[in-house]
Amino acid sequence: MKILRFKQLNENKMWYKTIPEILEWLELKSKITWILVDVETTGLGGPKKEQITQASGILIKYDINSNSFEEIDSFDEKIKLNSNIKDRYKQPDGGNRKVLSFNHYGSGNYKYGIESEILDSFFNWVNKNSPSLLVAQNAQFDMSHLSVRSGNKINNEVLDTKILIQLYFLPLIQKLAETDKKYKDMIDFIGTSQRDNGLISSSMSKIGPALGVNMSGYHDSLTDCILMMDMFMKIVDILKENQNIDISKYQLERINTLR
Numbered sequence: 535m536k537i538l539r540f541k542q543l544n545e546n547k548m549w550y551k552t553i554p555e556i557l558e559w560l561e562l563k564s565k566i567t568w569i570l571v572d573v574e575t576t577g578l579g580g581p582k583k584e585q586i587t588q589a590s591g592i593l594i595k596y597d598i599n600s601n602s603f604e605e606i607d608s609f610d611e612k613i614k615l616n617s618n619i620k621d622r623y624k625q626p627d628g629g630n631r632k633v634l635s636f637n638h639y640g641s642g643n644y645k646y647g648i649e650s651e652i653l654d655s656f657f658n659w660v661n662k663n664s665p666s667l668l669v670a671q672n673a674q675f676d677m678s679h680l681s682v683r684s685g686n687k688i689n690n691e692v693l694d695t696k697i698l699i700q701l702y703f704l705p706l707i708q709k710l711a712e713t714d715k716k717y718k719d720m721i722d723f724i725g726t727s728q729r730d731n732g733l734i735s736s737s738m739s740k741i742g743p744a745l746g747v748n749m750s751g752y753h754d755s756l757t758d759c760i761l762m763m764d765m766f767m768k769i770v771d772i773l774k775e776n777q778n779i780d781i782s783k784y785q786l787e788r789i790n791t792l793r
Contacts, residue, residue, distance in 0.1 A: 548697045549789060553777045556702055560770070561598045563693065567606065567666045568594050570759035573676050574637040576619050577630050581682035585619055585649055587639050588612045589656050589680070590755035593663050594763070601767050601774070609659045610756040611652045612644040638754045653684035660690065668692045671738050671762045695766050699736040700792070703769045705784035706776055708734070720744050731791040741765060 551559060574588040575581075593607040615623070623631050634640070657680075660666070670676045673694035681688050711717035724744050727735035735741070742749050742761055745768040751757035 572755035572758040581679040588755045614646045705781035708784040
């Protein structure tokens with residue numbers, strides 16, 4: 535039910551807009567503060583099976599005219615593994631232990647807290663700074679884990695940068711690639727993904743490097759918040775430079791795979 539609540543708040547709000555319309559929409563949302571959000575988890579088995587290992591957020595004021603942001607506050611906590619996860623990692627195959635290394639678990643100067651207490655603190659921090667727009671890459675993953683693992687509802691509106699990539703950035707560079715080899719090379723560099731139904735990948739791990747984002751520290755959730763915003767601003771620059779381009783052909787192609 536909590537996941538459905540998230541969908542009801544955010545589903546399709548970014549669909550079918552032109553580039554000027556999506557920039558206008560972003561300008562409207564920039565009138566309030568934004569909270570960049572990311573979580574790391576013990577795997578991809580879903581929030582009922584996996585736990586959160588790190589929850590991070592950065593409160594910012596975004597200025598779309600200068601395409602820059604000011605950091606106001608931040609939240610960053612790592613979480614102790616629960617008994618079920620510990621038992622899983624005792625299995626002969628390691629129980630997907632490599633995920634913890636991938637997510638930098640055990641690194642940094644952290645005091646590891648209890649998941650329920652950390653997540654309650656996170657939601658208290660978000661609510662204290664509301665109304666704010668939550669911004670996340672592949673937001674459904676982060677919001678569902680935060681909601682299900684904590685039992686809290688997501689009441690804020692959410693901007694999914696993955697949707698911005700899928701419906702605006704990628705259709706734009708596909709259109710530009712028809713006549714400009716630079717963008718054709720960019721598409722080839724990004725490559726396709728089965729997670730995108732065989733279309734060009736919308737993963738930050740592919741889009742970030744293609745845009746020149748330094749991905750050092752990727753998959754630490756606090757670092758990912760900054761990487762996501764760097765990527766977002768580079769996308770906004772490209773959208774601003776090409777407001778007269780009709781992207782509807784490639785946008786509809788992508789929408790048809792998202793229905």
